Amino acid sequence: MQELSCKDVVDRIPALVAGDLGAEAVAAIDRHTATCAACAREVAQGRALAGLLDQMAERSAVAPPGGSLLDTLPIVAYDRIDSPVGPLLVAVSPRGLCRVDYGGTEAEIVAWAESQRLVSRHDPDAVRPYATQLQEYFAGARQHFDLQVDLAAVSPFTRRVLEATAQVPFGRLVTYRDIARIIGQPGATRAVGNALGSNPVPIVVPCHRVVRSDGTIGGYTGGLAIKWHLLAIEGVTLPTV
Structure with a gap:
């Protein structure tokens, strides 16, 4: 053929x-x-x-x-936006923001949507209100996100971790151990770190504000350079070792 x-x-x-x-x-x-x-x-x-x-x-x-x-099918709208930490792929479901991927590709979001039994669509207009707030944050003009977040794809434990992390204010730091205590599982520090590593909506759910108990920066899904950049936006300094 x-x-x-x-x-x-x-x-x-x-x-x-x-x-x-x-x-x-x-x-x-x-x-x-x-x-x-x-x-x-x-x-x-x-x-x-x-x-x-x-x-x-x-x-x-x-x-x-x-x-x-077809009118009843759940749609995930997505768009790729520029940011000071590199391109971000932002995706929005009918329930709210569901993905912020550092350097994500269209193929990856299509595959993810399919795995969740969702239909993906490139739709900059649908994503624009979310992208605008992210850009305002990077410009230093926003300290709090007024957005609905969709955490339907994460496990119940990860949801609890992310919901606790979402309450950490701009410019403040907590430790992985603090989050474990907040969710009532003080022995789950390592599991908290793993859950934050799978945060589907970084920046908006500010896992960059969670550090090690010794005050050092810890890890970050987007890489430590991005974590340092986000903390610098918020006026936070940490030991470099």
Whole structure:
């Protein structure tokens, strides 16, 4: 089979996700998407839609009046924004901010959304209110985020850790041990560190304000240079060793 264009691939997505294409056609799509990120994203979104529709059909989901089943699907809007610590991929679900990824790619957010049974869509307008507050923070014009945060994808323990961390004020520091005590598990210092390492919304849930008990900086999911930068924005200094 001859090589496919982007239009050919997009036109074949409904048949692909329905299982109506032959092996040769599927192989041609696979070859194309291996080198075309945009089409790979379209195929991933099509498969995610198909999976969600199957789930809804199994549950006898009913379309809203005047609408379709697609209108009921949860959408994750995302956009890539510039920042002083490098590009950030920001994603928003119907429940609020769900991802802030340092250097994240579109392919990664599409794959993550699919793993959560969500549909991803590049939508700068939907992300803009969240991006604006992040940019205000970096500019030193915001000390508190007025945003809804969606932590549905994290474990109950991680949620408790992140909710406690979210209460740490601008320019203040706490230790991993402090967070463990706040959540009622004083022996879980290491687990707290692991939970903060998987924080899906850094900066907004300020895990950069959590340090070691000896006053040194500790670790950070985005790298220590970013943690130092965020603390500097807030006027915080720490020992370098």
